[in-house]
Amino acid sequence: MLLYLAIIVIIALAANWCCEKIKIPGLLGMIAVGILFGPHGIPGCNLISPLINNMSFGLRNAALIIILIRAGLSLNRKTLNKVGLPALKMSFIPCLLEGSAIIFIAHYFLKLDWASSGMLGFIIAAVSPAVVVPQMLDIKAKGYGKKHEIPTLILASASIDDVFAITLFGVFLAAGTGKAVNIAMQFVKVPLGIAVGIGLGLLAGYLLVKFFAKVHMRDTKKMLIFLVVAILLHELEYFKDYLPIATLLGVMAMGFVLLELDSRRAHNLAKKFNKLWIFAEILLFVLIGAQVDIKVALNAGLWGILIIAVGLCARSIGVWLALAGSKLNKNERLFCVFSYMPKATVQAAIGAIPLSMGVKGGELILAIAVLSIIITAPLGAGLIRGTHARLLGDAE
Secondary structure (H helix, E strand, O other): OHHHHHHHHHHHHHHHHHHHHOOOOHHHHHHHHHHHHOOOOOOOOOOOOHHHHHOHHHHHHHHHHHHHHHHHOOOOHHHHHHHHHHHHHHOOHHHHHHHHHHHHHHHHHOOOOHHHHHHHHHHHOOOOHHHHHHHHHHHHHHOOOOOOOHHHHHHHHHHHHHHHHHHHHHHHHHHHOOOOOOHHHHHHHHHHHHHHHHHHHHHHHHHHHHHHHHOOOOHHHHHHHHHHHHHHHHHHHHHOOOOOOOHHHHHHHHHHHHHHHOHHHHHHHHHHHHHHHHHHHHHHHHHHHHOOOHHHHHOOHHHHHHHHHHHHHHHHHHHHHHOOOOOOOHHHHHHHHHHOOOOOHHHHHHOOHHHHOOOOOHHHHHHHHHHHHHHHHHHHHHHHHHHHHHHOOOOO
């Protein structure tokens, strides 16, 4: 396994370097490496061994947790207060409009039943924090969008967008598999899960602040302890049948409270996590790419492309509506539209669930989910990277 891992890292770094040289996001090169050298890529060139592939879900989650820790360590109360209402509206309006538009198209034109159409709609409707968050952190570090805290706005809303999409997917999945579901209760679970997740994250962060103040150790060890606690918090997601917990928001809240109560230590840990992210980034995007089967995506055909295009148009309208009445100018709103396009994380994680549970149309749902990654990840990432300097104005 170590040999395969070493070869993957070398190839991914080379692909990242080549992409950066031609002014496109390096993550696209790493996703391409995963596609080409994964189990669905070039025949006989599967460098991602069965052992790594079996660990893929856990490794991707660990890398995602590192991203969200970094995001939390960059958020402070003043900037969150500044983006509060627009971030709240951004967290559900675009998702709801995109999912609803896809449900309509899938039901009336693909002849899927309402439950299957709903599953498809809210699989596709989730934005990808794996693609969006690292780029927002980079843009934030460069000082772009500082006037109206655009990167923070997107950081704060993207994770809640996922909670909303996954909850609605669960509602339609239960309906499609014949399980009794209380729709009103499912909607209650969204704010409850957010509140519980953030509350547990704030508590964990507060306890870590007290622990670090009393126990002296190297920053590297503090980073590892912080990461382990964040992973344990994320594992509470498996109790969601009993108590909804938005664990990814909790992970961000841990970083937030550390920055609020001990900014010096938070900045030191942020530097450590920035270094750890270099390796975690490779694992995340290569393993996301390894989940992509081009042959499956092709089964979606032109209808798949049309559904994704209609969904993106509806999402773009949703972003514009969510930002109506805010202080953002037209260029800043357009940048937010671009930033809310990429799909990858959720689609790779749950796209195959309907098929595995015998849902009618599961093959088509998986095909369109895979196709959405192939189309929107490079499109969204490229637009973010290519337009942020012009649309957000000069860096401060």
